[in-house]
Amino acid sequence: MRVRTAVIGMLALVSLAGCGGYGGTGSYGGGGGGGGGGGGPAGSVTAGPGIQFVSGHNGSSNAAVDTIAIGSTVTWTWTGSLPHSVQSVGSPSFASSSTMTGSGRYGVRFDTPGTYQYDCAVHGQSMTGTIVVR
Numbered sequence: 001m002r003v004r005t006a007v008i009g010m011l012a013l014v015s016l017a018g019c020g021g022y023g024g025t026g027s028y029g030g031g032g033g034g035g036g037g038g039g040g041p042a043g044s045v046t047a048g049p050g051i052q053f054v055s056g057h058n059g060s061s062n063a064a065v066d067t068i069a070i071g072s073t074v075t076w077t078w079t080g081s082l083p084h085s086v087q088s089v090g091s092p093s094f095a096s097s098s099t100m101t102g103s104g105r106y107g108v109r110f111d112t113p114g115t116y117q118y119d120c121a122v123h124g125q126s127m128t129g130t131i132v133v134r
């Protein structure tokens, strides 16, 4: 006489997926007050609509030059339909995650005084900017 035993295995897979993406479209805590000369505490730069970065402080482009306060954030906002990106030239290294078109956003906080050059990975020296932190 044979006894067949059926074993029913129950396998419970518990997946804890709690990681949030850290993309380029997050929100940034706003910095406080104190406008200095030459622009203001934070930076606002548009990428495009043509082949240019344009400073929200003074309208400069190629190179867009923004002077910001230590510890404040520069936010790049994409306009138009041309793909652009933001990448540092030299250190510290920063780069937007990829080329983006209209309505993309990217921010970098600068905690150390200095002059930081950046350009667009698509357009290189035709599309540059400078952030002065002091």
Ligand SMILES: [Cu+2]
Residues within 6 Å of the ligand: 051, 052, 083, 084, 085, 120, 121, 122, 123, 124, 127
């Ligand atoms: Cu570009």
